[in-house]
Amino acid sequence: MLRIATVFSGIGAIEHALERMQVKHEIIFACDNGDVDIFTPKIAELSSDYLGNMLNSTEIIDSNLQIKKEFLLQKLKETHLSPKELKEYGIQVGMLMEQMKILQTKQQLKTLHSFQEKKEFIDNLYSNKLKNNKVMQSYLANYNLSKEHYHQNVCFLDASFYQKKVDLLVGGSPCQSFSLVGKQRGLEDTRGTLFYEYARLIKEIQPKVFIYENVKGLLSHNRGETFKIMEQVFDALGYTRYKAVLNAKDYGIPQNRERLFVVGFRKDLGVKDFCFPKPILLTTSMQDFLLDNVQDKYYLKQKGIDFVCASKNLTKRYTQVNGKIALCQKKNQQYNWHGDFIQESLEKYFLSQKVKDYVLSSGTKGFFSKPKVDLNIARPLLTTMHKMHRAGVDNYVNTQGRLRKLTPKRVFAFNGFL
Known part of the structure; x- marks a missing residue:
């Protein structure tokens, strides 16, 4: 085994x-x-004084990190730092302090002897x-x-x-x-x-x-x-x-x-030869993995549609609409407007122009009907409706293709969880 x-x-x-x-x-x-972070400090303010105070309050027990600390303190003393520079230094200060806390935890672990003691110590750190x-x-x-x-x-x-x-x-x-x-x-x-x-x-x-x-x-x-x-x-x-x-x-x-x-x-x-698996023919497309009857929360509002369909984002492959092969699935893409989107095809439910003209007509010969679509309350559903095809007796609606995200279940499928 x-x-x-x-x-x-x-x-x-x-x-x-x-x-x-x-x-x-x-x-x-x-x-x-699981992205549970207990070591990265919260940086409440991006200013030279605030970041400098954070660094000065951190005890350094590693010579390499001490050099990095002194470098950052020197940089933070420079005048006229731009917001972009302060943001970058804020990230570096956070990384330094995270590394320091990890080192301190490792030092504490060295005082413990058994595997079980060490496991319990770390589990307690993450317990909350x-x-x-x-x-x-x-x-x-x-x-x-x-x-x-x-x-x-x-x-x-x-x-x-x-x-x-x-x-x-x-x-x-x-x-x-x-x-x-x-x-x-x-x-x-x-x-x-x-x-x-x-x-x-x-x-x-x-x-x-x-x-x-x-x-x-x-x-x-x-x-x-x-x-x-x-x-x-x-x-x-x-x-x-x-x-x-x-x-x-x-x-x-x-x-x-x-x-x-x-x-x-x-x-x-003694392994002397190894070959990676050879490619196989792709027999499915992204459309084969899609679900019908998706919840409304996956559909984009106009602001999201504008972003997804912007030529810049489509050209740079930040977004894709109705692709045959999905873009690389990324972390947190369910919470932003990057990645793949579906513009649902409803063609099989749409009327051809010839049928549409007939449906919306007021009637023929001795029969008169008042064509109406998008009714608030549907007309009675009759077994003969498939023969009638008149807006005066049947139910028809105007609709537009809607843009939506991939559902988590489909994202799982694109990552092999079939």
């Missing part, structure tokens, strides 16, 4: 895939904080936020794993407990640091540094195989230097690695989702 573990687990894509393929497996552990971790709730509801082996934060996971207990370790540190549509802060970002936590887990667990996944932009970040560093880290761990950029649309899912995959085999296994 395959023993698997996942970090940055989400709602369990690899677990779901193994179930669909009917591969017998056991989940050893999973780890994801557990109801906000919808990712954890979803994961535990769908997969056979006890809470004892679901971890809140990869930074605090003592992975040595799982040494040689895992065949396959799967994870991909948060992609915003490397995404082509993000700020691309790379390994300097606290999210980017989570790559090193993933590498630490590989070192401590020594799985037979690991799969690391991230956005394609990682390859070009900092002119390729960032990924070179990552490759050196993987090599130092004692794994033979293979990499490829794969697109979901080449593997049966109508979504244009390009992702970098790095697959590593522990060198003592």
